Amino acid sequence: MKALRRILAILTKELLQLRRDRVTLAMVIMIPLIQLMLFGYAINTKVRDIPAALVDQSNSALGRVLAQTVEATQVVRFTEHYADIAAAEDAIREGRVRAAFIIPADLAQRVARSGSVRPELATPPATDRELSRPVAQWLVDASDTVIAGAIKGLRGMPLAELMREPVNRTVPTFAVALLFNPSQRTVVNIVPGLVGVILTMTMIMFTSAAIVRERERGNMEMLINTPVRPIELMIGKILPYVGIGLVQAGIILGLGHLVFAVPLYGSLLALACLTLVFIGASLSLGLVLSTIAKSQLQATQMTIFILLPSIMLSGFMFPYEGMPLAAQHIAEILPATHFIRAIRAVLLRDARLEDIQEDTLWLLGFMLIGLLLASLRFNKRLG
Amino acid sequence: MTAAADACAVSEAAADSDVAISARGLTRRFGDLIAVDALDLQIAPRSIYGFLGPNGCGKTTTVRMLTGLLTPSAGEVRVLGHRLPAEAEILKRNIGYMTQKFSLYEDLTVLENLRFVASVYGLEPHDAKSRIAELLGTYALEPLKHQRAGSMSGGQRQRLSLAAAILHRPALLFLDEPTSAVDPEHRRDFWERLFDLVDAGATILVSTHYMDEAERCHRLAILENGHKRADGSPAELMAAMGAHVLEVEGPYLRQTKTALTALPEILSAAQLGSRLRVLVRDRITEPERWLKELPVARDLTQIASVRPSLEDVFVTCTGQNRPQDQQREANEVAA
Numbered sequence A: 001m002k003a004l005r006r007i008l009a010i011l012t013k014e015l016l017q018l019r020r021d022r023v024t025l026a027m028v029i030m031i032p033l034i035q036l037m038l039f040g041y042a043i044n045t046k047v048r049d050i051p052a053a054l055v056d057q058s059n060s061a062l063g064r065v066l067a068q069t070v071e072a073t074q075v076v077r078f079t080e081h082y083a084d085i086a087a088a089e090d091a092i093r094e095g096r097v098r099a100a101f102i103i104p105a106d107l108a109q110r111v112a113r114s115g116s117v118r119p120e121l122a123t124p125p126a127t128d129r130e131l132s133r134p135v136a137q138w139l140v141d142a143s144d145t146v147i148a149g150a151i152k153g154l155r156g157m158p159l160a161e162l163m164r165e166p167v168n169r170t171v172p173t174f175a176v177a178l179l180f181n182p183s184q185r186t187v188v189n190i191v192p193g194l195v196g197v198i199l200t201m202t203m204i205m206f207t208s209a210a211i212v213r214e215r216e217r218g219n220m221e222m223l224i225n226t227p228v229r230p231i232e233l234m235i236g237k238i239l240p241y242v243g244i245g246l247v248q249a250g251i252i253l254g255l256g257h258l259v260f261a262v263p264l265y266g267s268l269l270a271l272a273c274l275t276l277v278f279i280g281a282s283l284s285l286g287l288v289l290s291t292i293a294k295s296q297l298q299a300t301q302m303t304i305f306i307l308l309p310s311i312m313l314s315g316f317m318f319p320y321e322g323m324p325l326a327a328q329h330i331a332e333i334l335p336a337t338h339f340i341r342a343i344r345a346v347l348l349r350d351a352r353l354e355d356i357q358e359d360t361l362w363l364l365g366f367m368l369i370g371l372l373l374a375s376l377r378f379n380k381r382l383g
Numbered sequence B: 001m002t003a004a005a006d007a008c009a010v011s012e013a014a015a016d017s018d019v020a021i022s023a024r025g026l027t028r029r030f031g032d033l034i035a036v037d038a039l040d041l042q043i044a045p046r047s048i049y050g051f052l053g054p055n056g057c058g059k060t061t062t063v064r065m066l067t068g069l070l071t072p073s074a075g076e077v078r079v080l081g082h083r084l085p086a087e088a089e090i091l092k093r094n095i096g097y098m099t100q101k102f103s104l105y106e107d108l109t110v111l112e113n114l115r116f117v118a119s120v121y122g123l124e125p126h127d128a129k130s131r132i133a134e135l136l137g138t139y140a141l142e143p144l145k146h147q148r149a150g151s152m153s154g155g156q157r158q159r160l161s162l163a164a165a166i167l168h169r170p171a172l173l174f175l176d177e178p179t180s181a182v183d184p185e186h187r188r189d190f191w192e193r194l195f196d197l198v199d200a201g202a203t204i205l206v207s208t209h210y211m212d213e214a215e216r217c218h219r220l221a222i223l224e225n226g227h228k229r230a231d232g233s234p235a236e237l238m239a240a241m242g243a244h245v246l247e248v249e250g251p252y253l254r255q256t257k258t259a260l261t262a263l264p265e266i267l268s269a270a271q272l273g274s275r276l277r278v279l280v281r282d283r284i285t286e287p288e289r290w291l292k293e294l295p296v297a298r299d300l301t302q303i304a305s306v307r308p309s310l311e312d313v314f315v316t317c318t319g320q321n322r323p324q325d326q327q328r329e330a331n332e333v334a335a
Helices: A002-020 A022-042 A061-072 A085-093 A107-115 A145-152 A186-216 A230-260 A268-292 A296-312 A325-333 A335-349 A353-377 B003-017 B059-067 B110-120 B125-138 B154-166 B184-199 B234-239 B253-261 B287-292 B295-299 B310-320 B323-334
Strands: A050-056 A076-082 A099-103 A137-140 B021-030 B033-043 B048-052 B074-079 B082-084 B095-098 B172-176 B203-208 B219-224 B227-232 B243-249 B266-272 B275-281 B302-305
Touching: A002 A022, A002 A230, A002 B110, A022 A186, A022 A230, A050 A061, A050 A085, A050 A145, A061 A076, A061 A099, A061 A107, A076 A085, A076 A099, A085 A099, A085 A137, A137 A145, A186 A230, A186 A268, A186 A296, A186 A335, A230 A268, A230 A353, A268 A296, A268 A335, A268 A353, A296 A335, A325 A335, A335 A353, B021 B059, B033 B059, B033 B074, B033 B227, B048 B059, B048 B184, B059 B074, B059 B095, B059 B172, B059 B203, B095 B154, B110 B125, B110 B154, B125 B154, B154 B172, B154 B184, B184 B203, B219 B234, B219 B310, B227 B234, B227 B310, B234 B310, B243 B287, B243 B310, B253 B266, B253 B275, B253 B295, B266 B310, B275 B287, B275 B310, B287 B302
Parallel strands: A050 A076, A050 A099, B048 B203, B048 B219, B095 B172, B172 B203
Antiparallel strands: A099 A137, B021 B033, B021 B074, B074 B082, B219 B227, B243 B275, B243 B302, B266 B275
């Protein structure tokens, strides 16, 4: 009973202090709001309108039609026009364009030859040097692999239109059914992940400063002289932020649904359980950092130390499966990895609580160990 | 265990009931620095006990060890019958501690701070309410109760700190330089409140570097470099000082002071406006006559013996352990 009263005392005090701290309170709302809008619109893994240079050595009507056909794919936009290849190469080096499209002087001949390829044969025989020559060439700044990949995608572009022939139906080798995100919108994948990233940032930031602040402001000497137990202090310190975390998750998912039409499948129970244990895990990680840090600056540095891999390795930006095994093991330590994997499962794939129980239990364990560790590390002595 | 040892243990426990704090060989080291060196203390209940000493003499370190905040490097401590550091957590419910620096929350109001302290100490809600109302009245905080602690004056904060420290009715109260941020009038007022608390049965341990404050204590210890130089009531300390106090007047006091401090029989000479306060070692039996016969006394217009003050006690007992320093200083002055 007295323990409960002490937890309540700490909790009330934290809430009062938070209420007085208008800037922090504003950030609680503004961080998820602005970042959701920013990333929701900005992050797009589908590349469009890459600035490119055009070198048309054929100088013919056919060349102009070919260039228009390429632009019509919306992958590139010809912003520069050059007479020779050297100038185009300079433009790539200087960064004015990311690629150059070179149409050779004998374009008409090449097109005619490739047109003679019978459509029922998918590719001309490799032994026929004349027939296997491409129509034109791309020079690409391949340092950005995403851009290089987009332009490589143009390699097999059909040219039937160019020869005023009806476009043949291409028969794909495989049929691909795009489940859960058929229109291939990046935002569908980004928004659930953003909950993980923003909660990692704000939750760890809040609590990593929690104990340090008491020390820096000189309240610690009074606090450790009271009968309050370390575990009571820790629980009282994290509880107000659980509410804040839920508000933030609500803002991101609610707006993500309204503005970006991100689907919210899955059970509310699974979502609530998962989000709660993730908030708890992040907060207790922050508390552990807070018992290590000697100043608020150090606490902030430690937060960023955790935040960066939580963005880069958690699967938020890049597919988890694409990383080397060692990096995957490191990512498994981070609460964000488990949360992002599970919340995508719940929201996008309608996973039930039992489908994500492994990640949920892992987060729960992480939270309990973190709380215990922080309480053990928190010494009620000055030395 | 033998019967004799048993009896001994019993008598020790019995003795504890009329001792609020007892410490033997209390020592604290920070690396190579010995902040508190083999301190022995016996502090009686229902009294005000003072630690007098300059900054860095070990006052705060001692207070922190006696509250259980710091683990002693060596020595035995019993506070209110609890052995430290083992029983520090039990002790915390029975002691109040007012830290040197204001340690309540500056962004909370007076009332919020007091409510926080009441709940953390586990006071029942109705009891907390009446106790807070009582303290707001006693410490003239009622009109300030909705003001944030950060916006209050030094004296107001000090009253709030004291109210918070005694909110849970501790039997023992530690005050670490409580009046350093307060003007003299408030200091006087503050001490009146401390005597009220003692009257109500509390024991108070206060550390200070103000002589006038030390003089108000029932008993005090003078600390220097972690050592206890003297222990007793202000009157006892003054009586046992080991020096005579004279006040002299004359036209060239600065020169007289230099000449006097050079003499081995003179412990110190300090100017107080138009007078010079001179401490003469008590091996000189008739200090007034002795001084008159000195060549330096030619210029003096008046020599009078006066009642010693606590500052004189402080000067004699902290100077005593450094005779070599004094000798060197004297030689330098003579040269």
